[in-house]
Amino acid sequence: MKIGALATATNTSVRLLRYYEEQGLLASHRLPGGHRRYDADAPAVVRRIRSLLDAGLPTRIIRDLLPCVREDGTVAMCKLETLEEHLLGLDDRISALSEARSSLAGLVRAARAA
Template identity: 65%
Template sequence: MRIGELATRTGVSVRLLRYYEEQGLLEARRPEGGHRRYGEDAPAVVRNIRALLGAGLSTSAIRDVLPCVGGDGTVAPCMLEVLEQRLDLLDQQLLSLGASRAALAGIVAAARREAEVVELNALVSA
């Protein structure tokens, strides 16, 4: 199938499909006319790429994982360690975000208290 048909079937833009190809995630043949031709499995590959991106994997990690992903989206155990490492990283990021949020909430609360004191002082002075 040609790139336009693949874009239509997957809902992914032509530009993004070209990017996936540049990143080594999607393979196209170029017959004599030079137009990209994708195999019948390309829509499943694109769906898998989108799912892995949605799970927070980088394109370089997806390049490593993709050969172990079946057409139905299941990942073979050969990539379990890589996926577990990514999961651990996400857990660490969540903890860090939680700490950042708590710190910011404290700053906002202090600023609100200060604003209330200024407002009360203005009322008392009037």
């Protein structure tokens, strides 16, 4: 499959597919003319990448997770600890944002009352 066909099949830009490849998330084979050629499973791989990105995972983590992602998109136990660590990090950031929001709301209330 050529890069344009993969972009169309996954509703992803060619530029983004090249980025995934640069990050080691997606593999291609080069034809003698230098054109990229992707395996038949590339659309599924791109969908998995997009799903992991949607979950807030950075590409460096996704690169480590991809070998443990099953065809149905679930992650095997071999990387459960990585997912749990990232989830805890998100919980910490949500808590910090909640505290910041409360402080800001207090400042807004005080400004309106003055």
